[in-house]
Amino acid sequence: QLQLQESGPGLVKPSETLSLTCTVSGGSISSSSYYWGWIRQPPGKGLEWIVNIYYSGSTYYNPSLKSRVTISVDTSKNQFSLKLNSVTAADTAVYYCARLGRSMVRGVILNAFDIWGQGTMVAVSS
């Protein structure tokens, strides 16, 4: 059964770069049927989609965050990573990684996040 697990520092200083990694287990990140995405949720607030990546490296960004976001994939480690630069307190949130179906193949749920990591809390504070 495929699982996703986020990892990274729980505390980042203002103006620095937030870096998180999502490790995929129980399946291959190199599947042609899926994108891999990051979503965040500030405390007490709603979900915000950040970015998607395909195993080939193609990327798709939320326009409001695009200028500060970098996403990469490492197929040899079955991981994908998020970097968010110039962070402020407004970037304090639980960050989730998730799988998004991208192809109309039997068994694939298209354009919906069907598997999520447990989430990791990142606080931005000096």
Next chain:
Amino acid sequence: QSALTQPRSVSGSPGQSVTISCTGTSSDVGGYNYVSWYQQHPGKAPKLMIYDVNKRPSGVPDRFSGSKSGNTASLTISGLQAEDEADYYCCSYAGSSTVVFGGGTKLTVL
């Protein structure tokens, strides 16, 4: 890309039905039949409940149903149960491999 509009809260008694709306634009909800709904209990990750506007993943009770009319999608939960109390989020495909979420709705089971 603006967040989809959901009511902040809805409530219902056990056994009743409730409907949560999700309003977008012709560039997202109205333009594609790719609306999904997620249930989130406190401290937990979201769980997919509805996809493709009205389809349920395996294991989701048929008490949960979805629909769409124009730029507004809806999630209906019938036969409310205590464990349905949670936050619910809609999400729509918005073109070019991007998605947008709603602001979330808190469901209270009275």
